[in-house]
Amino acid sequence: KAGVTQTPRYLIKTRGQQVTLSCSPISGHRSVSWYQQTPGQGLQFLFEYFSETQRNKGNFPGRFSGRQFSNSRSEMNVSTLELGDSALYLCASSYEGLASAGELFFGEGSRLTVL
Amino acid sequence: KQEVTQIPAALSVPEGENLVLNCSFTDSAIYNLQWFRQDPGKGLTSLLLIQSSQREQTSGRLNASLDKSSGRSTLYIAASQPGDSATYLCAVRPYMNRDDKIIFGKGTRLHILP
Numbered sequence: 001k002a003g004v005t006q007t008p009r010y011l012i013k014t015r016g017q018q019v020t021l022s023c024s025p026i027s028g029h030r031s032v033s034w035y036q037q038t039p040g041q042g043l044q045f046l047f048e049y050f051s052e053t054q055r056n057k058g059n060f061p062g063r064f065s066g067r068q069f070s071n072s073r074s075e076m077n078v079s080t081l082e083l084g085d086s087a088l089y090l091c092a093s094s095y096e097g098l099a100s101a102g103e104l105f106f107g108e109g110s111r112l113t114v115l
Numbered sequence: 116k117q118e119v120t121q122i123p124a125a126l127s128v129p130e131g132e133n134l135v136l137n138c139s140f141t142d143s144a145i146y147n148l149q150w151f152r153q154d155p156g157k158g159l160t161s162l163l164l165i166q167s168s169q170r171e172q173t174s175g176r177l178n179a180s181l182d183k184s185s186g187r188s189t190l191y192i193a194a195s196q197p198g199d200s201a202t203y204l205c206a207v208r209p210y211m212n213r214d215d216k217i218i219f220g221k222g223t224r225l226h227i228l229p
Contacts, residue, residue, distance in 0.1 A: 004158075033217070043204065043219035058216055090158055104149060104206070104217075106159040 002027065004093050004107035012113045018079040021110045025072050025093030031055075032074040033104070034066060037088040046089075049074055050096075078112075086114045117142040119207050121220035129228045130197060136190040136223050138205035143183040146208045150179050150190050152201040153222070159204065162190070195227045
């Protein structure tokens with residue numbers, strides 16, 4: 001069974017550009033969540049999607065957005081990149097029903113460097 | 116507001132020793148707690164998941180306990196090996212009907228000395 005797949009693994013952008021990251025969850029998982037990891041702040045929750053609906057959102061500016069498709073694949077987008085957006089972006093998926101929250105499984109992450 | 120703390124931030128122990136990693140949380144109204152390990156530059160690997168109704172979970176040399184009343188979870192690693200060297204993180208998930216986010220501790224960086 002394939003794990004959570006994130007693409008691209010590494011990317012370099014300049015300030016002001018935008019970036020789109022992709023996440024394919026484990027087959028059968030309908031929940032996908034995104035996290036930003038930096039040395040200073042640790043792991044911070046960005047947003048969570050379930051069946052194409054955003055279920056929860058972290059405390060990040062509107063430049064950070066996401067969506068989920070009917071096949072549960074998810075994308076996140078960061079517009080007008082700032083130097084502080086340099087981080088490891090992690091995606092996790094879980095198998096859960098509407099009233100339960102299951103075990104999180106993470107991808108290898110997308111390492112974004114903003115110059 | 117939920118806060119999750121992991122102390123110590125770093126730990127070095129000789130190979131073969133048993134050790135305990137700690138995770139504290141301030142709000143006991145949690146749905147579950149999950150322990151992960153993270154190797155440098157990699158994603159998180161799930162180790163153990165404890166539901167709020169459970170007291171402990173075991174997998175191989177790992178045992179995780181949960182005490183909601185005291186806001187604590189521990190991860191016990193038996194007979195440590197150099198391959199156990201990694202950063203260990205705990206994460207607390209709130210109940211689904213609350214507008215709270217999953218919160219991670221900042222992790223304990225573990226180094227097993229050969």
